[in-house]
Amino acid sequence: MTDFKGFYDNILASFASHPAIIYGDEVITYRELDERTNRLAHAFLDLGVKRGENIGIAEYNTPAFLETVAASWKIIARAVTLNFKFKEWELKHVIEDAGMTTVVFNEDIADRMINLRPELPGVRNYIIIGERRVEGMHNYHELVNSKPATRPQVPWESFRPDDIVVLMYTGGTTGYPKGVIYTHDQVLSAPLEAMIRNFAGGLADLAKAPRHVFEGIEKTLRIPGTARVLPWILSRPATRKALAAMGKRAGPFILKSPDPVIRTMLRGMAKLTGGKVRVLLASPMMHAWAYNHALIGMIGGFTSIMLPSKSFDVEEMIQAIEKHRANVLVAVGDGQCRPFADALDRAAAEGRRYDLSSLLVILSSGMALSVDVKRRLLDHLPQLVILDVLASTEGHYISVTPYTAADRELEKTVFRVTDMVKVITEDGREARPGEIGEVAVAREHQGSSGYYRDPEKTARTYRTVGGKTYIFTGDMATVDEKGRIHLIGRGSGCINTGGEKVFPEEVEEVINRHPAVELSGVTSVPHPRWGEAITAVIQLKPGASATDEEIISWCKQHLADYKAPKYVLFVDELPRLITGKVHYREIRKMVHEKYERGEIPDSGA
Template sequence: MGNVGNWNFADLWEVVADELPDAPAAIHGDRRITWADFDRRADGVAKTLLDAGLERQQAFAQYLYNCPEYMESMFAGFKGAFVPVNTNYRYTADELLYLWDNADAGAVVFHGCFVDTIDPIREQLPKVKVWLWVDDGSGPCPDWAMPYEDAAASATERTIPDWGRTGDDLNMLYTGGTTGMPKGVMWRQDDLAVVLTATLGNPLSDEGSAADRRGTYNQPGRSFLPACPQMHGTGNFPGLSALTDGGCIVTLTDRHFDPVELLDTIEREGVNVISIVGDAFGKPILKALDANRGRWNLASLVGITSSGVMWSKEVKQGLLDHHPNMLLLDAFSSSEALGMGSSISGMGQTAETAKFELTENSIVIDENDEPIAAGSGEIGRLAVGGRQPLGYYKDPEKSARTFLHINGGRYSCPGDFATVEDDGTITLLGRGSVCINTGGEKVFPEEVEEALKRHPAVLDAVVVGVPDEKFGEAVTGVVEPREGESIDESALIAHVRETLAAYKSPKRIVVVDTIGRAPNGKVDYKRLKAEATETLGVS
């Protein structure tokens, strides 16, 4: 299909700011930022980036916990025709260095608590022209950075770059690749805006631009609270949609998820929609509701959305028992394949675990790229057409493997496998790879295995995910020691923590006599996962 629209988030949000200047755009504890201030502050940050010499469509990285500055700095990036880039705040210095170098980042906005992580690698990032420091009370602004508030206050008029803005301007979301190294998923803003607003009462048309929306923002849109991190698509993409609807982003102040704070905030601010990551968030919320029955008035809450990890039928039903007048949307999507499928649960009907309705653009294909027949029991790969990303930044090989041309159409096929039931619904089986999903974070075994094998006591290692009540899956190292060596579990885990983020490091270590690699070097992950699960006594 031809994508001829010219939707651009900066243009759209400037229309909202013009028409709803006094409506809230961001709420964070006691802080309230109106649309007029949101627009003005983003102008200041955009001007700062332009003055620093960033080039058109150069990356601008957000290294932040959830806060108003997250979407505000993205707005600034869109205004200057720069490319916002998410940054996992759990990364170590080496991982940050790889990410920002790979993205060709020209600027980074960061919370003050990350100063000590950034400082040792700054000089290895010569493309970064300006560091914007967000005060979080953790210490003073370093002399190599500029206070974000100074940047936000620097504009006296709307910032529009000489090179202009278009619907071809990018938004880039980094996600894990099959090798474990992050990959930048390149979305045209026009495509992303149309896809994300498709379910709104006033969706964006296939052809149009921000000028067409003038006069349509008669009242504020819905308020949205990302309970999960804004650095991930599940917490970020719905925020783009909410702001395009003239709404407000409400963020929690505690950096560690607290279901009581979440429920207090929903009641206090009249939040309409929240996003979570499956049972990892759903179970603590349900536990808080069960322990405090009747404490919260959740009348404003019309929906909970989730994507990225299993959301069980039992947890959905428990949430609906407390608040039946809402819908639960379990979206089956990924950063590089939005809109593959979904399930909706409401009063009287709770969707089964891992069961989804395909969207009109989605298909399940066999190894010959032919559609799989419903009820056949055959396992196939999911693919979704329509508006999808351009590809992965600086990785044409991975792009060619993921974005396929099938029967005259272009499809995104990131590697999720499923069966098609008689009624046309699908049962999701998971990634064809051995990716571990722990609390909504992707962990790729190869990266962790290499870290384990660098320990002098380890001869060989495989990493699997075993069932875990809190995280869904717990990263577990299956280790074969060198002859004569013994394995100290805590020391080995600490060894991995030296080079990898905490969520990637094993929670447990299982020692085996032999990994049992085949002559070609491959391992039986299924067997080792079962062995680890049995050894640890989990199910």
């Protein structure tokens, strides 16, 4: 049986001379990553971290983030993502919910952690990444540099099949952040199987890609003849059938193979792909989309490219693609791809050209990728394959739609019903064409186990239909006659703004605490970059006054900035149901009518 810790140790050894992380101008090989994470693992042990404990990590996309993850694996503990944008109460909720005993965090949130410290008796160790020093807290770099680079020996057993290896917090589909569980066996099988199965489903479309795509793959792999042979291979029904079968068997193969077989396989992978697969993580790793691909990179021997800036800078991203020859870009829909397309348009208009010939794939999820943006990117980069991915923290890769320059129609993203992905109606059956239901993915092979210490929320999201357990995503959709899934919105009312999930209730709760506010209702309007822009409709108390700026500032004082409204509308009286609750349907109707009339701008912050 394959042990995850042993598997990862074999990755570090097989890819030792190849780059694991590129951060600005710093290149860290797998050998160096091994030594750095050994030092941090020793530090964790000396601080009293025990088997199975949760270590919080609130950090930008830096080597320290992945070092914390890998070091936790080495001592049979686990790193748990923390959103560095969270306010104090939000951080407190996740830290307490996960039962974290150690928190590693960027100095930018040090004041929040200092204020929270008296309220977190369960946290024994605070480790600051950066230059700041705080009494009673450890400095990350000083701590790491003081420890040996030898591999630590732990006095307890390694990971068991049902041990939690990855715990990611997500806004998810049913309320406040919840910890999504991936066990030892799921980590070794779920990502690989989901990717293979979805790749198999898109082979027919990829086989029709223009020659630039295959020439780019040949140049990356440095295997002569790839561009000539690969289209033929992809077009064969036997290839699709073999890959689909592999998608069901890859996990059991890895889990049951003896260590010598795994070592031989990884050495072969290192010769074929070592240093060649370079993934630029444009979105923050504190979210599952980038974090999953960072994890896939760590256990697949890929190179993860990180941008030093603390906020998204499209020019920095383009320069990194050029300089480091990135061939995969992990991005969040229009939020990051629209500025990318705009930058390419500007360069073309000015007679400039970027050398982005290495970029072969854009993986997009988290928010919609519009037809206009797809077309512009493919016009500028004909070697590109855009993979529009329906994904979730709970279900990993759910469905993938590929687009290339050969596609004449780049319709609004649709996905497909398969044996793993269904649209289920309220009464528990598969939706017929035209019916509305909720997208659900079978947990078998590619899903998580449930929510950490929360059986009630687990039962609501992980449900059995027809004898099979499905993960219900919260995405509402219809199915057409061709078996294509058309997304229409979030059933939970969750707002997706720039890939961030925001629940109207938590914004309303803050707004309603403002001394001038009688009642509020929160909805959204379309936004060209962020997908949805949070819009607050407010009824003030008699005789009270407030401005847009005051409400937005108030929200930013009490919530993460991205949860604050971008637009604020004041009304004499909010529409309500007979029960006195806000009538959301009427609010949405009113707001969208104003939007259509141009009374709410279609662009903004």
